[in-house]
Amino acid sequence: MHQIADVEVAKNIMDANKKLAHKNLHKLEDNGIFCVDFVGAIGSGKTTLVEEIIDNTDYKIGVLAGDVISKFDAGRIEKHNVPVVGLNTGKECHLDAHLVGHGLADLPLDDLDMVIIENVGNLICPVDFELGSHLRIVVVSVTEGDDTVEKHPIIFQTSDVVVINKVDLADAVGADADKMVCDAQKLNPNVKVIKSSLKEGIGLDEIIAAIEEAMNS
Amino acid sequence: MHELSMAQGIINAVLDTAEANNATEVNEVTVEVGRLAMINPEQLQFILGVLIENTIMEDAEINFEEIPAEIKCYDCDFNGEAILDDKDHYAPMVKCPKCDSLNVETLNGKDIVVKNIVIEKPDDA
Numbered sequence: 001m002h003q004i005a006d007v008e009v010a011k012n013i014m015d016a017n018k019k020l021a022h023k024n025l026h027k028l029e030d031n032g033i034f035c036v037d038f039v040g041a042i043g044s045g046k047t048t049l050v051e052e053i054i055d056n057t058d059y060k061i062g063v064l065a066g067d068v069i070s071k072f073d074a075g076r077i078e079k080h081n082v083p084v085v086g087l088n089t090g091k092e093c094h095l096d097a098h099l100v101g102h103g104l105a106d107l108p109l110d111d112l113d114m115v116i117i118e119n120v121g122n123l124i125c126p127v128d129f130e131l132g133s134h135l136r137i138v139v140v141s142v143t144e145g146d147d148t149v150e151k152h153p154i155i156f157q158t159s160d161v162v163v164i165n166k167v168d169l170a171d172a173v174g175a176d177a178d179k180m181v182c183d184a185q186k187l188n189p190n191v192k193v194i195k196s197s198l199k200e201g202i203g204l205d206e207i208i209a210a211i212e213e214a215m216n217s
Numbered sequence: 218m219h220e221l222s223m224a225q226g227i228i229n230a231v232l233d234t235a236e237a238n239n240a241t242e243v244n245e246v247t248v249e250v251g252r253l254a255m256i257n258p259e260q261l262q263f264i265l266g267v268l269i270e271n272t273i274m275e276d277a278e279i280n281f282e283e284i285p286a287e288i289k290c291y292d293c294d295f296n297g298e299a300i301l302d303d304k305d306h307y308a309p310m311v312k313c314p315k316c317d318s319l320n321v322e323t324l325n326g327k328d329i330v331v332k333n334i335v336i337e338k339p340d341d342a
């Protein structure tokens with residue numbers, strides 16, 4: 001004989017990641033480190049932006065470079081003589097707090113001012129996964145199409161800074177960079193929006209200033 | 218494809234609870250999916266179906282309950298259920314129902330919670 005029972009589970013599937021994200025944040029703060037998480041699509045310019053920040057500031061920076069497979073981004077950043085850990089997600093479409101926790105364990109935290117996390121190229125899945133950073137910056141290039149911001153509302157609503165990159169190519173690809181700025185501000189009235197062309201040296205100072213403003217607030 | 222890791226998390230929670238209650242079979246699973254979680258319930262259902270083969274939840278009916286988004290509006294102090302403008306998006310824009318502002322903090326609606334399961338177990342368990 002058997003019986004039927006209704007059993008309460010009440011298990012939040014997102015909690016495990018959230019707890020690890022808070023652990024990461026505490027670990028960073030215990031070491032006096034500010035942490036920035038860069039999200040954006042494949043080819044938006046995240047790695048180049050990380051390289052430019054390393055080369056144009058005096059902060060002691062460590063980098064966690066996320067890729068689905070391979071160590072391409074980690075290899076590029078290594079050439080700038082900073083500690084870098086490549087994080088492979090394998091089949092997954094986002095970094096999670098667990099992977100970031102392992103990455104932090106491999107960085108010399110007692111000798112860093114800032115940790116930059118470069119997420120995998122994706123405007124969708126990273127929304128669900130806090131990593132433990134202080135600031136989230138989403139990078140979107142005009143070459144992705146000027147409807148990209150309005151098509152992916154939540155990542156723009158949940159980021160602190162929006163970088164509209166490759167504005168020098170806007171005319172060539174028929175994109176309206178100002179429309180992307182307006183879309184971001186409409187979706188997230190509190191967000192800071194910066195137009196940039198890293199190739200032309202436009203916008204980098206503003207991006208660094210936005211990071212410093214958050215560091216000092 | 219983060220439905221895969223979500224599905225695995227759901228299955229682990231169900232099987233752990235089932236085992237702790239000496240279940241021989243899981244008949245029903247109810248999962249609350251926040252309207253703002255970046256998850257498509259249809260894809261989640263599909264991948265769950267694949268992953269539960271050859272487990273005691275293989276024949277379980279999996280029910281999804283949608284959890285609405287709750288917000289606090291920074292412009293008018295409204296606190297409660299948001300308007301979700303999703304006419305152009307599966308993933309909706311979150312608006313204040315009182316003043317139409319997008320300047321809001323999300324209080325609820327992003328989580329995925331395994332709420333309860335219905336199991337079969339021996340009488341003496």
